[in-house]
Amino acid sequence: MLHRLNKITDRGVYGLGIGVCYIFLEAALYAISILVFYYLVRGLLTQGMNWTLVASLAALVVFFSVLRMGLTSASYKSVMIEAYKITSNIRVRLANHLKKITFGFFLGRNMGNLSNAILQDTNLLDFLLSHIFIRLVRDIFAVILLLAIMAYLDLHLFSISIIIIMIATPFFIYARKTTIKLGSQRFVTVDKTDTYILEYIQGISVMKSFGLVGEQNKKLLYLLKKLAKQSLIAEGSILGWGMLFTLTIELGLAVLLYFSLSQQAASPQTSLNSVFFMLTYILMYLAMFDIMQYSLLGQHMLNAMSRVEEMFRQPVLDAPEKPQTPNRYDITFSKVSFGYNSKEVLHNVSFKAEEKSLTALVGHSGAGKSTITNLIPLFWNTYSGQIKIGGVDIKEIDNKDLMNLFSFVFQDVYLFNDTIYNNILSGRKEATREEVIDAARKAYCHDFIEALPEGYDTIVSEGGTTLSGGQRQRISIARAILKNAPVVILDEATTALDPINEAYIQDAINELIKDKTVIIIAHRLYTVMNAENIIVLEQGEIVDHGTHDHLVSDCAIYREMLALN
Amino acid sequence: MLRENIEAIKWLISVSKGNRLFLLASIFLAILGGIVSVIPLIVIYEATDAILNGTIQGEFIVTAAVTTASFIVLKYLLLFSATMCSHRAAFDIQCNVRKDLLEHVGGLPLGFFSQKSSGLLRKITSEDVENLEIYIAHHLPDTALSMAVPITIFAILFSHNALLPIVLFIPFLIMVVALSKISKIRKEHVQEYFDNTENMNSATIEYIKAIPIIKIFNVTVESFSKFNTAIKKQIEITSEWIKLSSPFYVLFKSSLDFVLPLLMFAMALFIRGGVNVNMSTYILCFILGAAMIKPINQIYTSSNLLCSLMEGARRVEQVMDNKPIAESAHTRESVESFAIKYENVSFSYGDKTVLDDINIALDKPGLYALVGESGSGKTTTAQLLLRFWEIEEGEISIGGVDIRELSLDFLLKHISFVFQDPFIIDGTIRENICMGQNDVSDEAIVSAAKTVAAHDFIEQLPQGYDTIIGAEGSRLSGGEKQRVCLARAILKKAPILVLDEPTSQVDATIERNIFDAIKRDCSDKIVIFITHRMTAAVNADKIFVFDSGKLVDSGPHGTLLSASEKYGRMWELANRANNWSLGKGSKFHAA
Numbered sequence A: 001m002l003h004r005l006n007k008i009t010d011r012g013v014y015g016l017g018i019g020v021c022y023i024f025l026e027a028a029l030y031a032i033s034i035l036v037f038y039y040l041v042r043g044l045l046t047q048g049m050n051w052t053l054v055a056s057l058a059a060l061v062v063f064f065s066v067l068r069m070g071l072t073s074a075s076y077k078s079v080m081i082e083a084y085k086i087t088s089n090i091r092v093r094l095a096n097h098l099k100k101i102t103f104g105f106f107l108g109r110n111m112g113n114l115s116n117a118i119l120q121d122t123n124l125l126d127f128l129l130s131h132i133f134i135r136l137v138r139d140i141f142a143v144i145l146l147l148a149i150m151a152y153l154d155l156h157l158f159s160i161s162i163i164i165i166m167i168a169t170p171f172f173i174y175a176r177k178t179t180i181k182l183g184s185q186r187f188v189t190v191d192k193t194d195t196y197i198l199e200y201i202q203g204i205s206v207m208k209s210f211g212l213v214g215e216q217n218k219k220l221l222y223l224l225k226k227l228a229k230q231s232l233i234a235e236g237s238i239l240g241w242g243m244l245f246t247l248t249i250e251l252g253l254a255v256l257l258y259f260s261l262s263q264q265a266a267s268p269q270t271s272l273n274s275v276f277f278m279l280t281y282i283l284m285y286l287a288m289f290d291i292m293q294y295s296l297l298g299q300h301m302l303n304a305m306s307r308v309e310e311m312f313r314q315p316v317l318d319a320p321e322k323p324q325t326p327n328r329y330d331i332t333f334s335k336v337s338f339g340y341n342s343k344e345v346l347h348n349v350s351f352k353a354e355e356k357s358l359t360a361l362v363g364h365s366g367a368g369k370s371t372i373t374n375l376i377p378l379f380w381n382t383y384s385g386q387i388k389i390g391g392v393d394i395k396e397i398d399n400k401d402l403m404n405l406f407s408f409v410f411q412d413v414y415l416f417n418d419t420i421y422n423n424i425l426s427g428r429k430e431a432t433r434e435e436v437i438d439a440a441r442k443a444y445c446h447d448f449i450e451a452l453p454e455g456y457d458t459i460v461s462e463g464g465t466t467l468s469g470g471q472r473q474r475i476s477i478a479r480a481i482l483k484n485a486p487v488v489i490l491d492e493a494t495t496a497l498d499p500i501n502e503a504y505i506q507d508a509i510n511e512l513i514k515d516k517t518v519i520i521i522a523h524r525l526y527t528v529m530n531a532e533n534i535i536v537l538e539q540g541e542i543v544d545h546g547t548h549d550h551l552v553s554d555c556a557i558y559r560e561m562l563a564l565n
Numbered sequence B: 001m002l003r004e005n006i007e008a009i010k011w012l013i014s015v016s017k018g019n020r021l022f023l024l025a026s027i028f029l030a031i032l033g034g035i036v037s038v039i040p041l042i043v044i045y046e047a048t049d050a051i052l053n054g055t056i057q058g059e060f061i062v063t064a065a066v067t068t069a070s071f072i073v074l075k076y077l078l079l080f081s082a083t084m085c086s087h088r089a090a091f092d093i094q095c096n097v098r099k100d101l102l103e104h105v106g107g108l109p110l111g112f113f114s115q116k117s118s119g120l121l122r123k124i125t126s127e128d129v130e131n132l133e134i135y136i137a138h139h140l141p142d143t144a145l146s147m148a149v150p151i152t153i154f155a156i157l158f159s160h161n162a163l164l165p166i167v168l169f170i171p172f173l174i175m176v177v178a179l180s181k182i183s184k185i186r187k188e189h190v191q192e193y194f195d196n197t198e199n200m201n202s203a204t205i206e207y208i209k210a211i212p213i214i215k216i217f218n219v220t221v222e223s224f225s226k227f228n229t230a231i232k233k234q235i236e237i238t239s240e241w242i243k244l245s246s247p248f249y250v251l252f253k254s255s256l257d258f259v260l261p262l263l264m265f266a267m268a269l270f271i272r273g274g275v276n277v278n279m280s281t282y283i284l285c286f287i288l289g290a291a292m293i294k295p296i297n298q299i300y301t302s303s304n305l306l307c308s309l310m311e312g313a314r315r316v317e318q319v320m321d322n323k324p325i326a327e328s329a330h331t332r333e334s335v336e337s338f339a340i341k342y343e344n345v346s347f348s349y350g351d352k353t354v355l356d357d358i359n360i361a362l363d364k365p366g367l368y369a370l371v372g373e374s375g376s377g378k379t380t381t382a383q384l385l386l387r388f389w390e391i392e393e394g395e396i397s398i399g400g401v402d403i404r405e406l407s408l409d410f411l412l413k414h415i416s417f418v419f420q421d422p423f424i425i426d427g428t429i430r431e432n433i434c435m436g437q438n439d440v441s442d443e444a445i446v447s448a449a450k451t452v453a454a455h456d457f458i459e460q461l462p463q464g465y466d467t468i469i470g471a472e473g474s475r476l477s478g479g480e481k482q483r484v485c486l487a488r489a490i491l492k493k494a495p496i497l498v499l500d501e502p503t504s505q506v507d508a509t510i511e512r513n514i515f516d517a518i519k520r521d522c523s524d525k526i527v528i529f530i531t532h533r534m535t536a537a538v539n540a541d542k543i544f545v546f547d548s549g550k551l552v553d554s555g556p557h558g559t560l561l562s563a564s565e566k567y568g569r570m571w572e573l574a575n576r577a578n579n580w581s582l583g584k585g586s587k588f589h590a591a
């Protein structure tokens, strides 16, 4: 387990080792104390001791106990703090890893699953490491030492105990198996439920308007009930097997009692040893029960860890061997074909977007426009053909450098739950306040921002819902302008804007083109008719391209779209 | 600690409707189990006595073994049933609390969701309520048992020797003191800890949702400050917490280790004083001391969990304390017509006035468009109809009845609304179009899809209507998502249809098809749509022009073109393309 853990953190788990050493010493002192007590009682029974000797032995055990206290303290402290550090490190690494995974990964995945992997699963790991791990280790040490004492006290009874433990073990194995099987089934339901809860909350307006709130939402009800039922079955059967295990071991006490009494009746001299044997057996099984509990709990956590591991196993984009940096920023597609799954969406697309010019992608909804733009930052790497920037294959560019080349306004606007200022600033962290305001001016949002009660410091709610649709979109444009990257990609960046604001933004875009490569996707042709190159896309194929005038005269599809504009 | 317990139990009782019997049974069985669990130890004591005194008889051997075995089995039966009862209750309660919570949240005004992130609400419904389950299922019976065991043990020991219980009692006292100290420290930290976990939740969900932006803008985890601070703070809080409480925790945990030396001192004292105590009594004391460890540790974990439970409960209650949109006492379930009327409606979000004295009357079925600059209040105007927000001034009525007089159910049932942001649920296209309705015929679904020009692209998908389109509609293009949402609203067949920018992401051809179909299929409905596209607006029978929260002009396209300056300007700007090509006299117009 530790081995596996070691792979997903770069802190190394050996920091836990010190704590383990401490706790071993503690367990040893514990065993010695019991032996002291044994010798004391034996001494008292056989030769009678004077009280000073008893008192000084007691003092010795007090000393041991104090020492044990210190050791426990030291070990818990070091393990817990180390554990929190390890799990935090895993969280950060996981989040960073997610960033490097190709985009496609996120699509097949539900949000609950992902957030659970980062939150709940790492929390479980956290708990495992900080609370369970050290106790488990302590109890394992204790059981081993107690078994040794038992063997020392009475070999005959010891072998009986071993047989009892062996009889009990299959139950433990079943309990574990059940935990693995039902536990992971339950995990799936928990994930589904969580995802749905999240979806329910995020889509609350839609849910409300369709009367799908609470009781009336059959899916929610079904999931909650299913979870309750599955949990009960899982817990019940795990508990059942687990209890059979402890029951068997505890019943061993009755067996030992029988044997030691019979043994005693036959030969009275070993008396004390069998009494102490039973005592130690009781201590041993108390520790054993904890081991069982902890290791079943641990099993849940191993399940959690597997999921975290699975995330880490997701392939990241290969880093190029000899990363190159382009010094021009024209973009060429040569014979690019691509499908999200088995169905090809882009067929043999070739075009060139010149530097310092405006290239427009037009075409019907679903034609593949967004797909083309999403390939440029290598959100997907499974295309065939070649995509180059300034003559350099995008796969040869270090991913971080590649990202620095683009300013992107996505079709779906997403704002962070932060101030408006910080939202724009996220375009370029090191920008000054003046630059931020300047970008806001260019994107025509300065005026409405100033009109807000708290101006730039107004907090935008999650996803930006406290702003109107067009306001959100303009802020995302400001963010892209602030980044000031050499390639600007605008995917339907003005859909939520009225013609007046759109015209203003248009001016800003015209300003941008002067020194950048700009690619625009638009449905409203008047926004792109000035483009040097308009590419008309139909069902994933380029049907024609050229200037507005050229297309008006030569391209039927373009004419049709224009007629309706 | 006690007060906390009582508080927690009060809360538990309040949420455990229908499960109280199970809870009581569980507690009772657990207490019984606790008492029974001590009996085998007494038998061991008797046996020890017999061994040490050499008074073993054949009969005793069998009785001792059988008694031990049967009480052990009995104990297990009791504990198993106790735990099953508690689990049964726990999962049921958990399910109910979640349901109630989510239902309640659904009744709140939308403003609530601008303050609480979805990550936070998810944390409360999933994780905090989970604590409830763990506590009830495991710790409630365990706590009952843990209380029963030490009491039984003291009683038994006392019956053997009046002084020896002190040996157990001193560590026990220390433990109680340590425990209350730990609780106090915990109480001081748990709130901060929970707050921070909530932040971490919000940040994580945000991070995942914003992945494309995170990538493009190179937002590193380290610089995504919310996430990073939350993680750092987590370490800080917990290390601080551990530092403060670990001495007491160790004291608590180790105090029972002192039973043995104390016992030995007692022995020394008794020997010195010449008091004759049976050796087996000492041994009994030792065993009982060991038997106490587990239940007492249990008290620790339980009180730990109890604290989280209470903090979670507090958060659940906080959400529940938000007032849902008020329904008037005598709500009406019917209206004579669906004519909509806004009379002198003013509205503000907090202290920001957004709508000022809006008057709109839509008496008969038809297409009505709301246009205006971004941020002028169109979406707000439309959403007020759903009572997502409460208006401060004026009145909105349907068929002459103030919408506040209508039951919310009735209202929502008769309005079909398409929001500005397309929202796709994780499921198939069919599920997305049906949205909870289950007895919908295939024809109805296809016909709705055809109305919004979505049928063709859906047919082309690998599994047609059964294609899973995933959360966030991540498998569809922008325009396709939008059309799925439209189809959903069409299928609902409500007499009032409100569309907030329904065609912003589709091309002109599709837009034309959609509007033609709506005119054809929805001629008996009141259709209100918000749009920025003049090509869409011309379809309306009447257009309302908004400017900074005011309704400035209204009328059909033809009239507005000359009468409204704002409208005229928007029209002109939107037609640049055509004008431009006209100006060039290109072949296009010749063709």
Ligand SMILES: Nc1ncnc2c1ncn2[C@@H]1O[C@H](COP(=O)(O)OP(=O)(O)OP(=O)(O)O)[C@@H](O)[C@H]1O
Binding pocket: A107, A340, A341, A345, A363, A364, A365, A366, A367, A368, A369, A370, A371, A372, A411, B474, B475, B476, B477, B478, B479, B480, B505, B506
């Ligand atoms: N993640 C995905 N998985 C599977 N198919 C997808 C995915 N994203 C898009 N598609 C499909 O690929 C095709 C092209 O989609 P794309 O988003 O590129 O269209 P678009 O031209 O941008 O359309 P719109 O104007 O509506 O945004 C569509 O048929 C769409 O259904």
Ligand SMILES: Nc1ncnc2c1ncn2[C@@H]1O[C@H](COP(=O)(O)OP(=O)(O)OP(=O)(O)O)[C@@H](O)[C@H]1O
Binding pocket: A465, A466, A467, A468, A469, A470, A471, A496, B111, B114, B349, B352, B354, B372, B373, B374, B375, B376, B377, B378, B379, B380, B381, B420
């Ligand atoms: N939940 C909210 N909390 C606070 N202010 C809000 C909220 N929603 C909208 N606003 C503000 O109210 C004003 C009107 O917003 P509304 O969404 O009605 O505009 P709109 O006309 O629909 O604009 P758009 O065309 O850009 O969607 C805006 O200034 C916006 O910032």
Ligand SMILES: [Mg+2]
Binding pocket: A369, A370, A371, A411, A491, B477, B478, B479
């Ligand atoms: Mg698109």
Ligand SMILES: [Mg+2]
Binding pocket: A468, A469, A470, B378, B379, B380, B420, B500
């Ligand atoms: Mg709007």
